[in-house]
Amino acid sequence: MSPDSRPTRVKICGSTHEHDVSAAVDAGADAVGVIADVPVDTPREVDAERARELLAAVPPLVTGVLVTMSETPDDAIDLVDTVEPDAVQLHGDLSPEAAATVADTVSASTIKAVDADEPERCLAYDDAVDALLVDSVDAEGGGGTGDTHDWERTREAVTDAESPVILAGGLTPENVAEAVETVSPFGVDVASGVERERSESDARQGVERTDEVERSERNADGRKDADAVARFVANATGRPEVLAR
Numbered sequence: 001m002s003p004d005s006r007p008t009r010v011k012i013c014g015s016t017h018e019h020d021v022s023a024a025v026d027a028g029a030d031a032v033g034v035i036a037d038v039p040v041d042t043p044r045e046v047d048a049e050r051a052r053e054l055l056a057a058v059p060p061l062v063t064g065v066l067v068t069m070s071e072t073p074d075d076a077i078d079l080v081d082t083v084e085p086d087a088v089q090l091h092g093d094l095s096p097e098a099a100a101t102v103a104d105t106v107s108a109s110t111i112k113a114v115d116a117d118e119p120e121r122c123l124a125y126d127d128a129v130d131a132l133l134v135d136s137v138d139a140e141g142g143g144g145t146g147d148t149h150d151w152e153r154t155r156e157a158v159t160d161a162e163s164p165v166i167l168a169g170g171l172t173p174e175n176v177a178e179a180v181e182t183v184s185p186f187g188v189d190v191a192s193g194v195e196r197e198r199s200e201s202d203a204r205q206g207v208e209r210t211d212e213v214e215r216s217e218r219n220a221d222g223r224k225d226a227d228a229v230a231r232f233v234a235n236a237t238g239r240p241e242v243l244a245r
């Protein structure tokens with residue numbers, strides 16, 4: 001629950017299997033995300049046809065979100081036509097004009113992700129899209145980093161935004177209540193923070209610590225941990241935890 005008593009919406013992102021969709025829906029999530037057409041190496045990416053299948057498994061009253069880093073408005077529009085999501089979340093470099101072109105063309109709602117290093121950029125997209133998302137992104141503009149950012153700065157930067165603001169980046173069942181208390185966002189979004197952990201023995205030894213190495217070590221396979229999903233939703237919303245079936 002946000003400090004002003006508005007219920008905080010929760011998106012569980014990066015489903016790669018129907019079990020991940022069920023874990024989110026059963027826990028009471030408001031939205032389920034699938035990731036397609038991203039140039040970063042992530043265990044959560046699926047192809048367009050699989051994204052369509054997974055979102056078809058999202059029941060009515062829960063929002064199915066396509067997350068993409070399409071490089072042009074036409075690419076994003078074509079992908080939305082194929083996947084048929086309820087909402088599309090645009091990461092990457094699309095300008096406010098390009099994002100507006102997508103928003104004006106597709107029937108899906110449009111969310112623009114903005115780098116948490118420059119949360120003030122949100123305001124440039126405020127009139128162009130339906131919602132804004134502040135995320136800790138890597139050098140290529142990809143999310144799923146598992147890194148938190150300066151929540152106080154984000155809160156100040158989005159104060160004047162008219163659009164709903166979604167907070168993402170390194171959220172976990174353990175820190176999401178504090179994040180909601182600090183930023184009072186419309187919603188929160190998580191990917192790696194509710195996934196099964198990779199065992200220590202699987203971690204690559206003696207390899208240079210690049211973004212890509214750390215990204216692949218953080219998650220075994222991008223699959224969701226149903227208990228962690230349930231705790232995340234409960235701690236974000238203040239509702240009692242729905243026990244995993």
Ligand SMILES: O=C(O)c1ccccc1N[C@@H]1O[C@H](COP(=O)(O)O)[C@@H](O)[C@H]1O
Pocket residue numbers: 013014033035038040042043044045067068069091135141142143144145146147168169170171189190191192193
């Ligand atoms: O999750 C990914 O791998 C990803 C790749 C490219 C673009 C966006 C991606 N994910 C988005 O980032 C947020 C935050 O991720 P995390 O919780 O820090 O792991 C995630 O919810 C997606 O919306």
